[in-house]
Amino acid sequence: MGSADGKRRGGGPRTLASVLPRAAKAALKRRGFAEASVVTDWPEIVGPQIAARSAPRKLTLRESGRGGGTLEVIVSGALATELQHLEPQVLERINGYFGYRAVARLKLVHGPLAAPEVEPPPAAPPASGDATTRIERELESVREPELREALARLGRSIASRRPGSAAR
Numbered sequence: 001m002g003s004a005d006g007k008r009r010g011g012g013p014r015t016l017a018s019v020l021p022r023a024a025k026a027a028l029k030r031r032g033f034a035e036a037s038v039v040t041d042w043p044e045i046v047g048p049q050i051a052a053r054s055a056p057r058k059l060t061l062r063e064s065g066r067g068g069g070t071l072e073v074i075v076s077g078a079l080a081t082e083l084q085h086l087e088p089q090v091l092e093r094i095n096g097y098f099g100y101r102a103v104a105r106l107k108l109v110h111g112p113l114a115a116p117e118v119e120p121p122p123a124a125p126p127a128s129g130d131a132t133t134r135i136e137r138e139l140e141s142v143r144e145p146e147l148r149e150a151l152a153r154l155g156r157s158i159a160s161r162r163p164g165s166a167a168r
Contacts, residue, residue: 038097045097046090053079055113059103068104074111083108127159135159 038059043051054075061069071094075083083090087106094103127135135155142148 038094041097045093047093050079050083050086050090053077053113054083057109061102067101069102070105070107071103072107072109074113075108076111076113080108080110125160127156131159132156 038045039056042054042056045051046054054073056071057074058072059069060072061067073083083106090106091103095101135152139148139151139155142151
């Protein structure tokens with residue numbers, strides 16, 4: 001519930017997106033990110049292709065305070081060469097995001113990126129009894145037990161994805 005001044009009060013549930021910036025602010029500030037959203041909004045700032053192979057690591061501002069800083073970016077693969085050529089456009093997008101000339105140059109550092117979380121595909125239903133029997137009968141002539149088992153697994157996997165295809 002909101003109060004008369006429009007601010008949220010109380011212990012009701014909150015979304016992670018509304019709590020995360022405040023929770024991460026101290027950790028990110030130690031790395032030079034006074035504005036945590038540059039990290040969380042990186043894909044929107046530089047685009048999904050660049051963001052998939054890079055991540056902002058540290059923002060070093062000039063001693064005078066505002067503007068003219070250096071943004072250290074971790075890059076993977078051959079993206080460093082590409083980013084060197086795209087630096088003026090990337091700086092324009094970053095500074096457009098900040099609303100002032102916060103970053104004057106990029107410092108590119110090769111390094112590993114955190115792997116994106118990928119959901120495993122759903123498990124296929126098991127092959128029917130008829131398909132399994134047919135597969136085992138077809139593989140009786142294979143003498144190598146490891147090869148026979150590997151082929152049986154492959155056959156069951158195919159049969160489970162296309163019911164009836166291995167039972168013909």
